[in-house]
Amino acid sequence: MAVVTPTAWIRARLSRGWSLSSLGPNEARLLFDAGASAAGLVAALLFLELFVPDSTSLRRSLPLLGAPIVFIAWNVLAGLYTRLRIAAWQRKAAVLLGTVAATSLTCLLLGAPVSGVVLWGLIVAAPVVLARAFVALPFTRHGSLVTTLVAHRHGPVVVLGGAGYIGWHTIDLLLQHGYDVRVLDRLMYGREPIAEFMRHPRFELIEGDVTEITKLTSAARNASAVIHLAGLVGDPACAVDPDFTRHTNIVATRMAKEVAQSLGVYRFVFASSCSVYGVSDVEVDELSALNPMSLYAQTKIDGERELLHAVRDDFFVTVLRFATVFGHSRRPRFDLVANLFTAQAMTEGCINVNGAQQWRPFVHVRDVARAIVHVIEAPAAVVQSQVYNVGDRRMNMTIGQLGELVASVVREFRDPVTVTVRDQAADERRNYLVCFEKIRRQLGFEAETGLADGIREMARRFADGSYQHYRDEVYSNVATTVRAVEHFHDPLESQRLYAPRRVG
Numbered sequence: 157m158a159v160v161t162p163t164a165w166i167r168a169r170l171s172r173g174w175s176l177s178s179l180g181p182n183e184a185r186l187l188f189d190a191g192a193s194a195a196g197l198v199a200a201l202l203f204l205e206l207f208v209p210d211s212t213s214l215r216r217s218l219p220l221l222g223a224p225i226v227f228i229a230w231n232v233l234a235g236l237y238t239r240l241r242i243a244a245w246q247r248k249a250a251v252l253l254g255t256v257a258a259t260s261l262t263c264l265l266l267g268a269p270v271s272g273v274v275l276w277g278l279i280v281a282a283p284v285v286l287a288r289a290f291v292a293l294p295f296t297r298h299g300s301l302v303t304t305l306v307a308h309r310h311g312p313v314v315v316l317g318g319a320g321y322i323g324w325h326t327i328d329l330l331l332q333h334g335y336d337v338r339v340l341d342r343l344m345y346g347r348e349p350i351a352e353f354m355r356h357p358r359f360e361l362i363e364g365d366v367t368e369i370t371k372l373t374s375a376a377r378n379a380s381a382v383i384h385l386a387g388l389v390g391d392p393a394c395a396v397d398p399d400f401t402r403h404t405n406i407v408a409t410r411m412a413k414e415v416a417q418s419l420g421v422y423r424f425v426f427a428s429s430c431s432v433y434g435v436s437d438v439e440v441d442e443l444s445a446l447n448p449m450s451l452y453a454q455t456k457i458d459g460e461r462e463l464l465h466a467v468r469d470d471f472f473v474t475v476l477r478f479a480t481v482f483g484h485s486r487r488p489r490f491d492l493v494a495n496l497f498t499a500q501a502m503t504e505g506c507i508n509v510n511g512a513q514q515w516r517p518f519v520h521v522r523d524v525a526r527a528i529v530h531v532i533e534a535p536a537a538v539v540q541s542q543v544y545n546v547g548d549r550r551m552n553m554t555i556g557q558l559g560e561l562v563a564s565v566v567r568e569f570r571d572p573v574t575v576t577v578r579d580q581a582a583d584e585r586r587n588y589l590v591c592f593e594k595i596r597r598q599l600g601f602e603a604e605t606g607l608a609d610g611i612r613e614m615a616r617r618f619a620d621g622s623y624q625h626y627r628d629e630v631y632s633n634v635a636t637t638v639r640a641v642e643h644f645h646d647p648l649e650s651q652r653l654y655a656p657r658r659v660g
């Protein structure tokens with residue numbers, strides 16, 4: 157579990173404001189215990205005043221006045237707000253009875269009147285124990301009261317890396333569903349892909365890197381969820397500079413997690429990839445062994461672990477392992493195999509197939525956005541700590557089959573289209589057949605757009621001139637990464653990112 161320093165916690169606490177809805181479950185617990193023990197103290201003193209003559213003289217009552225503070229101190233020492241925060245309610249109840257007894261004993265040793273101490277203990281024990289039992293009761297069929305309350309917070313949904321290929325569709329769908337959307341993106345592919353959202357009243361852009369702590373904090377403030385799409389994508393881009401890749405894909409994820417937790421953003425959805433399965437001869441599901449064949453896949457696994465280890469009762473993490481995505485987006489990608497084949501067929505009339513026998517799972521980019529929104533809208537207790545493969549069993553196919561399918565669709569637009577099969581590239585060893593049953597069963601998710609329809613939509617875009625040449629640098633992840641790496645190694649740039657800034 158992450159350790160948050162007291163100063164960082166106080167700073168984060170101050171920035172969240174003081175409305176009741178800004179309280180995290182742990183803060184609510186602490187406040188409740190302090191309130192119950194203070195109220196118990198007042199009730200005990202009143203009782204003694206009214207019914208036990210002379211028992212509440214100021215001098216005799218002084219040790220009892222410290223009971224609320226001593227009680228919280230014992231709770232803290234017992235780990236009630238730290239390691240026991242997600243323990244079963246019965247265990248918390250037992251610990252609370254112990255800390256009430258310890259507080260009573262402490263007050264007695266300090267000279268408080270026995271009658272006052274016993275009364276205080278009896279009055280305080282009941283609400284603090286019953287409150288734990290009450291919030292643990294199944295409130296809906298999906299989870300306890302505390303889970304339900306936490307999961308229904310309002311506030312913008314933050315999309316880290318929202319100006320990218322998947323980000324465009326995610327923003328579009330979130331806005332359609334009525335969410336306020338806040339994007340933090342360093343705009344590696346420019347502002348143009350999200351230009352049309354800029355005037356939307358529920359859209360906000362923060363231009364910057366996820367590792368720019370002040371921007372990340374501004375992005376996460378009052379948010380209800382974080383969707384983390386930012387990162388270097390694909391094996392070639394991640395191979396450009398391993399340090400930069402780890403920084404962008406692992407360090408950024410860790411920082412996003414820390415900030416989300418510190419600011420009380422309870423839902424976190426992480427974009428991972430089915431490439432974590434690497435090579436497998438049998439169908440893989442979410443429980444299968446991971447077999448990363450590249451730094452990209454390894455950083456996705458590291459990101460997943462970072463987040464899944466951080467799960468708490470007030471921090472709901474869901475990992476989505478996307479199949480190979482295809483289809484049109486305002487930030488087009490032509491390094492993805494189905495898109496690349498469509499581009500080759502439409503531009504050159506010839507598809508070059510490498511590794512025709514390799515199995516790959518596919519999913520349309522709009523369906524990826526649908527899966528993300530499904531998770532955001534699912535009961536928090538259902539998706540807590542869950543890993544889902546995102547795709548559809550109907551779209552597992554070999555690269556050779558894909559080449560033939562693209563050729564047949566593109567022939568509706570131009571003829572002839574030829575398919576040339578080459579030997580498998582030595583550096584491309586991924587081969588996997590993926591099971592998507594879990595997301596279908598638990599969240600009712602099935603893809604809506606098939607391969608042929610998605611390819612046809614792209615072919616139409618080629619035909620009407622929506623794209624520049626598919627090999628243009630503007631689309632290249634590798635060229636963009638090379639430029640970003642120059643900034644990364646530039647000391648002035650680092651200073652800009654990390655040097656403390658004067659405010660005002």
Ligand SMILES: NC(=O)c1ccc[n+]([C@@H]2O[C@H](COP(=O)([O-])OP(=O)(O)OC[C@H]3O[C@@H](n4cnc5c(N)ncnc54)[C@H](O)[C@@H]3O)[C@@H](O)[C@H]2O)c1
Binds near residue numbers: 365387430478
């Ligand atoms: N497209 C796929 O086939 C696919 C498959 C599996 C997983 N994924 C995952 O989905 C996510 C999104 O993929 P995509 O295809 O939309 O990629 P993309 O490259 O189109 O978009 C990534 C966006 O993140 C931004 N970005 C990158 N690093 C950043 C940082 N440090 N700070 C702020 N912004 C940053 C970029 O500017 C870009 O707008 C990635 O995490 C990727 O690994 C994608």
